[in-house]
Amino acid sequence: MKILVCISNVPDTTARISFTPDGKAFNTSGVQFIINPYDEIALTRALELKESLGGSVTVINVGKPDTEANIRKALAIGADDAIRVNADPSDAYFVASQIAHVAKTGGYDIILTGKESIDYNGSQVPGMIAELLGIPSVSVATKLTIDGTTATLEREIDGGKEIVTTPLPFVASAQKGMAEPRIPNMRGIMSARTKPLAVTEPQGSPAFTVNEKYELPPAKAACKMIPADNPAALIDLLHNEAKII
Amino acid sequence: MPVLVFAESIDGKFKKSAFEAVSYANETAKILGTTTTAISVGNITGDDLKQLGEYGASKILSVTDSRLNNFVNQAYASVIAQAAKDEGAEVVVLSNTYTGKAVAPRLAVKLQASLATGVIQLPSKGDKFTVKKKSFSGKALSEVVCNTPVKILSVAPNSFTIIKSPATPSITAYNPAIPDTDFRSVSGEIVKSSGKVSVTEAEIVVSAGRGMKGPENWGMVEELAAELGAATACSKPVADIGWRPHHEHVGQTGKAISPNLYIAIGISGAIQHLAGVNSSKVIVAINKDPEAPFFKAADYGIAGDAFEVVPKLIEAVKAFKASHH
Numbered sequence: 205m206k207i208l209v210c211i212s213n214v215p216d217t218t219a220r221i222s223f224t225p226d227g228k229a230f231n232t233s234g235v236q237f238i239i240n241p242y243d244e245i246a247l248t249r250a251l252e253l254k255e256s257l258g259g260s261v262t263v264i265n266v267g268k269p270d271t272e273a274n275i276r277k278a279l280a281i282g283a284d285d286a287i288r289v290n291a292d293p294s295d296a297y298f299v300a301s302q303i304a305h306v307a308k309t310g311g312y313d314i315i316l317t318g319k320e321s322i323d324y325n326g327s328q329v330p331g332m333i334a335e336l337l338g339i340p341s342v343s344v345a346t347k348l349t350i351d352g353t354t355a356t357l358e359r360e361i362d363g364g365k366e367i368v369t370t371p372l373p374f375v376a377s378a379q380k381g382m383a384e385p386r387i388p389n390m391r392g393i394m395s396a397r398t399k400p401l402a403v404t405e406p407q408g409s410p411a412f413t414v415n416e417k418y419e420l421p422p423a424k425a426a427c428k429m430i431p432a433d434n435p436a437a438l439i440d441l442l443h444n445e446a447k448i449i
Numbered sequence: 450m451p452v453l454v455f456a457e458s459i460d461g462k463f464k465k466s467a468f469e470a471v472s473y474a475n476e477t478a479k480i481l482g483t484t485t486t487a488i489s490v491g492n493i494t495g496d497d498l499k500q501l502g503e504y505g506a507s508k509i510l511s512v513t514d515s516r517l518n519n520f521v522n523q524a525y526a527s528v529i530a531q532a533a534k535d536e537g538a539e540v541v542v543l544s545n546t547y548t549g550k551a552v553a554p555r556l557a558v559k560l561q562a563s564l565a566t567g568v569i570q571l572p573s574k575g576d577k578f579t580v581k582k583k584s585f586s587g588k589a590l591s592e593v594v595c596n597t598p599v600k601i602l603s604v605a606p607n608s609f610t611i612i613k614s615p616a617t618p619s620i621t622a623y624n625p626a627i628p629d630t631d632f633r634s635v636s637g638e639i640v641k642s643s644g645k646v647s648v649t650e651a652e653i654v655v656s657a658g659r660g661m662k663g664p665e666n667w668g669m670v671e672e673l674a675a676e677l678g679a680a681t682a683c684s685k686p687v688a689d690i691g692w693r694p695h696h697e698h699v700g701q702t703g704k705a706i707s708p709n710l711y712i713a714i715g716i717s718g719a720i721q722h723l724a725g726v727n728s729s730k731v732i733v734a735i736n737k738d739p740e741a742p743f744f745k746a747a748d749y750g751i752a753g754d755a756f757e758v759v760p761k762l763i764e765a766v767k768a769f770k771a772s773h774h
């Protein structure tokens with residue numbers, strides 16, 4: 205089983221989000237970057253499948269050299285090798301094109317991603333990779349099992365879950381539940397240093413969108429406190445002031 | 450060049466998010482000086498189809514291919530892409546639901562279109578076509594410029610108010626050819642979660658955390674939710690220890706929701722929890738610790754013991770309902 209896991213580099217979940225004064229760029233100073241949490245879930249499931257079925261796990265990232273610390277972390281967690289496409293991942297279509305290009309000749313049976321990157325929250329890259337390759341895709345999957353050349357997945361839907369079966373190869377995006385992320389151990393960290401990390405230059409491909417401006421959401425007014433012995437006052441405010449019930 | 454909107458349905462009925470999407474599409478059409486065409490997939494009665502007219506759709510394409518009775522994202526993308534081409538649509542609108550998320554990226558590749566997901570405002574069309582969306586898990590907003598002739602926008606649920614704009618729609622049966630290779634993945638069984646209202650689409654969500662002490666105390670949480678017609682949710686540790694099912698877990702690593710009203714009971718308000726709920730329109734926090742971080746993110750707060758406050762709140766909701774029906 206050859207598995208490709210797509211990992212993106214995102215600000216830590218507790219990072220304070222701020223932007224340059226002109227609002228044109230994310231302010232990275234003092235921000236620690238991590239592997240997108242959903243991608244870690246995908247990576248762990250890939251490693252579990254490799255352990256039971258054999259094969260290899262390759263991680264791929266479209267990013268500048270500063271993402272290599274996290275690529276090495278993925279190798280430390282257990283991936284066999286890594287590919288970095290040396291480019292700024294500013295547009296989902298551009299990123300998906302780069303990954304699809306690598307996948308076209310890689311002969312992967314499974315391509316796993318996270319359900320979304322926690323910075324731009326696009327949920328775009330996995331479906332685009334699949335469409336570019338002309339293979340099925342299953343989004344927001346909480347379970348993935350393989351039986352021969354068929355995969356069975358559970359995906360979240362409104363009000364429940366859906367069981368989907370698909371032949372290999374396919375793309376799936378991971379949601380919490382698919383696996384419990386692993387912490388790299390000492391041996392992993394040591395061996396990660398010598399595992400192959402190939403750097404390739406991007407293919408010419410258009411970017412369709414530009415994130416042009418950012419702002420912080422309007423600050424909330426101070427919380428209105430209601431006496432604990434009079435919750436009826438809350439209902440009154442929700443009805444007459446917030447007009448929500 | 451009409452705006453094309455995919456109106457999602459379930460069990461033969463349109464979802465609320467479909468009406469939001471049609472309203473959004475129709476307001477966009479007004480900005481662009483054009484009309485709105487809606488596309489529906491599934492066996493939906495003529496009367497139900499006409500509902501889309503109330504929100505401004507002047508033409509409705511009704512797809513009834515029985516192979517689409519079970520959702521297959523690849524095939525849905527083919528159908529919508531074909532419709533966009535046949536209609537000459539420059540803007541295609543979907544809902545940013547599980548269905549929309551599964552279809553939109555494939556559609557973007559087929560149409561070589563810009564895709565903005567989870568948009569919360571109408572587009573502005575100056576010299577650039579720009580939309581606003583949430584980013585950084587709701588901690589920021591970004592403006593996305595769409596640089597291609599065709600644009601695909603998926604609307605965040607509950608972020609755009611439904612606007613009535615009655616039109617008398619024409620209804621056309623529309624069944625484009627779909628390649629067999631689109632049906633390689635097969636949707637089998639659907640397992641409905643026990644909750645009556647789906648947490649991602651609910652207008653009101655009642656959520657509780659470790660402050661509830663144990664699963665046996667969730668009766669009052671469920672009762673409050675039932676009285677309000679709300680969905681129930683929970684914090685991560687509560688799902689992790691198995692007090693509540695995982696599908697209720699909201700936050701950074703759970704579901705991201707944006708209901709009109711979010712009531713948090715015995716939840717501290719950690720940043721990862723807030724990441725999934727802070728785009729709710731109104732937030733109420735109930736916590737016995739007056740210094741709990743949640744009060745900083747809330748609109749209304751009650752500092753008190755949930756075991757005393759919630760039963761009183763249930764009585765207050767009952768009294769309110771009795772005097773307002």
Ligand SMILES: Cc1cc2nc3c(=O)[nH]c(=O)nc-3n(C[C@H](O)[C@H](O)[C@H](O)COP(=O)(O)OP(=O)(O)OC[C@H]3O[C@@H](n4cnc5c(N)ncnc54)[C@H](O)[C@@H]3O)c2cc1C
Pocket residue numbers: 217241657658659660661683684685686687698699700701702703714715716717718719720721722725735736737738741753754755756
């Ligand atoms: C990478 C990462 C991702 C995470 N993702 C998520 C996520 O998606 N969702 C999430 O929820 N968490 C997430 N967390 C965990 C998060 O940091 C908090 O630990 C968690 O939200 C705390 O849950 P809680 O508020 O229920 O429990 P606690 O922090 O234990 O808080 C319980 C609260 O209940 C109050 N309380 C106690 N007794 C009563 C009473 N009788 N009446 C009223 N109030 C009472 C207390 O004052 C306290 O504020 C994540 C953490 C990490 C590191």
Ligand SMILES: Nc1ncnc2c1ncn2[C@@H]1O[C@H](COP(=O)(O)O)[C@@H](O)[C@H]1O
Pocket residue numbers: 210211212213240242243264265266267293296299316317318319320321322324325326327328329330
């Ligand atoms: N720059 C990138 N390099 C590699 N994989 C990526 C990149 N950006 C996104 N992905 C993958 O696509 C998933 C969804 O990302 P997004 O579409 O940006 O929400 C992520 O969870 C990653 O698995």
